[in-house]
Amino acid sequence: MPQAMGSTASLDEYVNDLTSSACAEFCADRSNIPVESVRARLVDYAGEVRLGATLLSPLKLQGRSVLEVGAGLGLLGVWLKRQGTSITLLEPGAGGFDHNRRLLDAVLEWLDACDTRILPIGAEALNPSEHGRFDVIYSVNVLEHIPQVERALSAMVGVLAACGIMRHTCPNYAVPYEPHYGIPLVPFKPSLTAALIPSLAREEVWRSLTFITYRRVVRFCREHELQCRFDTGLLAKAFERFDYDDGFSMRQGAAMRTGYRFLRATRLRSLLASIPPRWATPMAFSCWPGDSPKQLSDNCEPGTN
Secondary structure, three states: OOOOOOOOOOHHHHHHHHOOHHHHHHHHHHHOOOHHHHHHHHHHHHHHHHHHHHHHOOOOOOOOEEEEEOOOOOHHHHHHHHOOOEEEEEOOOOOOOOOHHHHHHHHHHHOOOOOOEEEOOOHHHOOHHHHOOEEEEEEEOOHHHOOOHHHHHHHHHHOEEEEEEEEEEEOOOOOOEEOOOOEEOOOOOHHHHHHHOHHHHHOHHHHHOOOOOHHHHHHHHHHOOEEEEEEOOHHHHHHHHHHOOHHHHHHHHHHHHHHHHHHHHHOHHHHHHHOOHHHOOOEEEEEEEOOOOOOOOOOEEEOOO
16 A cells, blocks of 8 residues: 655655655556566656755745646655645656656555646647646756757746746756766767667657757747746756765766766865856756846856857
């Protein structure tokens, strides 16, 4: 039976419950997906919960209408719901993540959160007359998988409340590195990497990548008259995930793990924080309509061309 945890549980307790053998076995049984595959996905997405909680920490979410785009297994959304947030999960289950919807239903049952509102659509299908408007819209490592990402972002803007804000984090492919596979990319033309590694062309996740960049985000915000701010120091924080996120560490490969150990041993890690967002990956940014700046946190800088 599901082991529902109360809203007073800490984030660590919540994550530990989700990565337990009992949760994996329960969700495997409900979704008809092999338990080892379920266990691996739960570990991957559990790491994203902490990342997402950090992304949203500058915002007051309690009592607000919030939309998570590309909710995956719904782990972060349910955590926010337990903190008093009115959450809606958008999860179409595509682009190499077709198991997500079945597993999402199983996870919600485990967490005793089956009443959570779910939109099984692509972000580009959002419209205010059917889905309403949201005070906060966010995504965690999703934009790089959305076909026609600018069209999807436009639809998100269309359902954003007049005083609302969007908050997103994803890779910045201006940096020639692919975090899903832990491989370098052909600079300036990352899609050509598949010509050097032919097996990539058969990978559904690879085919879903949009290779979004800092400049594309800035251009989109300018064209839609949105204010935009990018977090600084995110590259340094990304390397810190090696210390606590085993799933992330394994995806990056032995070379990156060795590089991180070198940076930590030589104290060069602190220099990563000074790299400008346009040349750092991942990137995290906030955007909102109107002329007035929003006070989010001290580690943001305005987007520029």
